[in-house]
Amino acid sequence: MTARTSSLPGQRRPPDRAVVVGAGMVGLSTAWFLQESGVEVTVVERDGVGAGSSWGNAGWLSPGLAVPLPDPAVLRYGVGALVDPASALYVPLSVDPPLWSFLARFAYHCTARQWRRGMAGYLGVNRQALDAFDTLESGGVEARTVVAPILASFAKESESAGLRGELALLSEAGQQVDFEVLSGHQARAEVPVLSERVGAAVRLDGQRYIDPGAFVDSLAKAVAKRGGTIRTGFEARSLHRGAGGFSVSGYGHEPVRGDVVVLASGAWLADLAKPFGVRTQVRAGRGYSFSVQVSDPVDRPLYFPLPRVACTPYRGGLRVGGTMELCDAGSPLDMRRVESLIAAARPFLSGVDWDSVTDTWVGSRPITPDGLPLVGRTADPDVFVAGGHGMWGVTLGPVTGRLLARQIVSGEVPTALVPFDPLR
Numbered sequence: 001m002t003a004r005t006s007s008l009p010g011q012r013r014p015p016d017r018a019v020v021v022g023a024g025m026v027g028l029s030t031a032w033f034l035q036e037s038g039v040e041v042t043v044v045e046r047d048g049v050g051a052g053s054s055w056g057n058a059g060w061l062s063p064g065l066a067v068p069l070p071d072p073a074v075l076r077y078g079v080g081a082l083v084d085p086a087s088a089l090y091v092p093l094s095v096d097p098p099l100w101s102f103l104a105r106f107a108y109h110c111t112a113r114q115w116r117r118g119m120a121g122y123l124g125v126n127r128q129a130l131d132a133f134d135t136l137e138s139g140g141v142e143a144r145t146v147v148a149p150i151l152a153s154f155a156k157e158s159e160s161a162g163l164r165g166e167l168a169l170l171s172e173a174g175q176q177v178d179f180e181v182l183s184g185h186q187a188r189a190e191v192p193v194l195s196e197r198v199g200a201a202v203r204l205d206g207q208r209y210i211d212p213g214a215f216v217d218s219l220a221k222a223v224a225k226r227g228g229t230i231r232t233g234f235e236a237r238s239l240h241r242g243a244g245g246f247s248v249s250g251y252g253h254e255p256v257r258g259d260v261v262v263l264a265s266g267a268w269l270a271d272l273a274k275p276f277g278v279r280t281q282v283r284a285g286r287g288y289s290f291s292v293q294v295s296d297p298v299d300r301p302l303y304f305p306l307p308r309v310a311c312t313p314y315r316g317g318l319r320v321g322g323t324m325e326l327c328d329a330g331s332p333l334d335m336r337r338v339e340s341l342i343a344a345a346r347p348f349l350s351g352v353d354w355d356s357v358t359d360t361w362v363g364s365r366p367i368t369p370d371g372l373p374l375v376g377r378t379a380d381p382d383v384f385v386a387g388g389h390g391m392w393g394v395t396l397g398p399v400t401g402r403l404l405a406r407q408i409v410s411g412e413v414p415t416a417l418v419p420f421d422p423l424r
């Protein structure tokens with residue numbers, strides 16, 4: 001096979017073979033959509049399928065709520081809360097200059113003006129997000145998305161003003177979410193496990209959810225069934241350009257070769273992408289989850305915005321998740337975070353067996369300081385990145401994969417990906 005030559009935008013010769021690094025929602029979706037265009041794919045994964053953030057997350061497919069993470073409310077949250085291990089947002093006090101430089105950049109983006117700018121960047125992908133799931137479902141991925149509203153609950157109606165204000169801002173920005181305000185009584189009539197503590201709720205209609213672990217497993221099976229190779233236990237250490245394109249090396253393995261490489265390694269993206277001109281830091285925003293048994297089946301995701309707890313129907317029970325811990329992706333699971341999630345959710349839910357906690361999990365959301373993903377070509381025309389989706393990598397994984405595959409094959413940057421230029 002001859003080596004690929006650098007190609008100008010719009011003049012790219014489609015690659016025959018691609019190597020994707022990372023078997024999370026984003027990497028697997030990219031692999032699947034590359035296959036749609038006839039590209040042969042190998043996915044290399046350090047651990048197992050879904051071993052990163054794509055397994056224990058809340059599984060909400062809610063593009064109507066996908067917004068940049070830095071916003072003025074984060075600053076209002078207060079420095080005291082940031083360093084309190086029981087708080088929903090936690091930054092450990094440590095000497096870590098890159099972390100402090102990340103936080104300074106993040107704070108710079110926490111203004112209304114920057115938020116609107118970032119939001120404009122999300123609109124294009126948000127509009128196409130659910131359609132990309134439909135393509136996967138109709139194209140042979142067996143796991144299913146479930147259509148259901150999200151019910152956001154509050155102790156009293158005045159507490160819902162913040163969420164309603166955010167929905168109004170979203171609508172001004174061009175993203176309409178249909179919602180209805182309910183009394184506590186109406187909310188309990190729809191979801192019996194809510195406790196008497198719930199005095200008001202906002203039902204966000206037109207959303208979906210998945211069992212994220214089952215979905216990525218099914219996506220990996222679909223990629224393999226279509227002739228792709230998934231190499232688990234393969235940690236990509238370095239990329240080298242050679243006569244037959246790029247080779248991706250991993251310790252103790254024969255290098256894997258491809259005409260193009262897609263780096264989709266989640267919170268670890270920056271390590272491999274930096275040599276290719278990607279200067280934006282990607283840090284781990286760690287979140288926790290666990291599952292519990294419930295007395296009455298729950299038919300929709302539940303959200304408690306003030307303590308920032310998200311719950312999702314999960315295998316007959318409920319998955320409870322939340323927190324944002326800005327520390328090293330490899331740090332051990334901190335049970336204090338699980339306990340604070342239980343303490344935060346317990347008053348709002350009756351009929352939950354809090355002694356039945358299983359599947360305790362911590363995962364690393366890939367966070368960027370401007371809250372925008374990194375998707376597209378690097379300084380090398382044959383090396384691409386796909387990641388940095390923070391809170392929304394499950395919702396936006398398939399649309400990212402579809403648009404990036406289009407760019408890789410055609411050489412043209414889809415309009416919706418322009419704001420996510422990895423070289424920004």
Ligand SMILES: Cc1cc2nc3c(=O)[nH]c(=O)nc-3n(C[C@H](O)[C@H](O)[C@H](O)COP(=O)(O)OP(=O)(O)OC[C@H]3O[C@@H](n4cnc5c(N)ncnc54)[C@H](O)[C@@H]3O)c2cc1C
Pocket residue numbers: 021022023024025026027044045046047048049050051052053054055056057058059060061062234235236237264265266267268272285286287288289321322323363364365366386387388389390391392393394395396
């Ligand atoms: C508590 C919580 C709740 C969430 N809820 C939602 C939600 O409801 N909806 C939503 O849209 N998003 C949600 N998210 C965010 C979502 O989980 C992430 O944005 C998404 O999973 C990121 O996917 P990814 O494929 O980019 O990364 P990952 O899933 O982390 O995949 C990256 C993969 O790359 C592998 N890897 C890393 N380095 C290498 C290497 N050198 N070589 C080979 N492999 C490597 C890792 O092992 C990993 O498997 C939530 C996150 C958390 C923590």
